[in-house]
Amino acid sequence: MRLKDLLTCTIGIFLCTSCIKDEAPNAEADIEKCILPADILSGTEIDYNLPFDESLNAYPIYIEVNNGTDLTAQAPTFELTPGATINPASGTTHNFTKPVRYTTTSEDGKWHRTYAISLHYPSTTNIPTSFHFETVKKVSNYYVFYEEAPGHATLTWASGNQGFALTGGGNSPEEYPTTISSEGRSGNCLKLVTHTTGDLGNKVGKPIAAGNLFIGKFELLNALGDALAATKFGTTFYYQPTKLTGYYKYKAGPKFYENGEYTDRKDVFNIYALFYEKDDKVQTLDGHIATNNYEHPNMVALAIIDQADAVETEEWKRFELPFDYERFGKTIDLEKLAKGQYNISIILSASKNGDEFKGAPGSTLLIDDLEIEYK
Structure with a gap:
């Protein structure tokens, strides 16, 4: 089921007219699955619902393949929405050393969508370990x-902005929960703000959206069902992290919203980082990790701000969060570390309970000069 079907069916009567229109037969033109030989794939998770990329002028699909795979001659086949066609044709051979563009057409011929499909090898270099939040697209x-x-792989951060876009609440980038500010320690910084989500958010039981940023990816199709599963935390890390440091400013919103009403509860932000092992069954952890008190069999170390230190401040306040390895009783397997079998993620939120759609609208967290220390 595509996103628009999921959205309209969830909202029900509220959008019944739109639902009838969206469900018109033969009016979709989506790639639902891209199929390549299983023995060349280095992972099974492929996101088919990334937002339109203006730099590519297309909807991107990124597929990770094993090192040494011949990118010059691959012939993916596709599963499309019923009745849709694709050009170039499914099963034809192409050179994927650069993204290959495909155009899908709905059965009625009225709808088209352009995709840019990229095959890439797993990164063998670390992501940057210092983050200054100067650059956005x-x-x-x-x-x-x-x-x-x-000398580092480019890191693209994820956030819940894509989900907030469904509410129609942001008319400009500055009106979204996760945005950039010119009020950094020097230059720009990250700005996270908790917003209400309007009538649409209330009707689907998600009345607030906490500004958040994390290393990983946001899966939009899960956002309306299991919202915690929509946040996939982690990317490969080849070092042993020892400490997460940085600077913050914070101001809590005036009224905390939970269980359908405003309360006198005080909002608080959250900063934490995960370090965990990957295996055949677990490639990423998701938002359920926080509701499970950060416990999971694959967890190796956790760095988290003590809530007593998460205070309101108008001045930049430094934090140092050591990675706690003793909590999980794990030691690092250096051979696995060298092979890229460990993941790291950093998660930042303007409202600690924002993942449960609880928080104070207006709560604002600024973050700058974030750094992972490692050995």
Whole structure:
């Protein structure tokens, strides 16, 4: 089921007219699955619902393949929405050393969509370990943060902005929960703000959206069902992290919203980082980790701000969060570490309970000069 079907069916009567229109037969043109030989794939998770990328002028699909795979001659086949066609044709051979563009057409011929499909090898270099939040790109109507550093793989941060876009609440990037600010310690910084989600959010039981940023990816199709599963935390890390440091400013919103009403509860932000082992069954952890008190069989170490230290401040306040390895009783397997079998993620939120759609609208967290220390 595509996103628009899921959205309209969830909202029900509220959008019944739109639902009838969206469900008109033969009016979709989506790639639902891209099929390549299983023995060349290095992972099974492929996101088919990434937002439109203006730099590619297409909807991107990224597929990770094993090192040594011949990218010059691959012939993916596709599963499309019923009746749709694709050009170039499914099963034809192409050179994927650069993204290959495909155009889908709905059965009635009225709808088209252009995809850019990229095959890439697993990164053998670390992501940057210092983050200054100076660079963003505009995707749809919101900002996406990314970090580049010589000798490192580019890191693209994820956020819930894509889900907030469904509410129609952001008319410009600055009106989204996750945005950029010029009020950094030097230059720009990250700005996270908790917002209400309007009538639409209330009707689907998600009345607030906490500004958040994390290393991983946001799966939009899960956002309306199991919202915690929509946040996939983690990327490969080849070092043993020892400490997460940085600076913050914070102001809680005036009234905390939970269980359908405003209360006198005080909002608080959250900063934490996960370090965990990957295996055949677990490639990423998701938002359920926080509701499970950060416990999971694959967890190796946790760095988290003590809530007594998560205070309101108008001045930049430094934090140092050591990675706690003793909690999980794990030791690092250096051979696995060298092979990229460990993941790291950093998660930042303007409202600690925002993953449960509880928080104070207006709560604002600024973050700058974040760094992972490691050995």
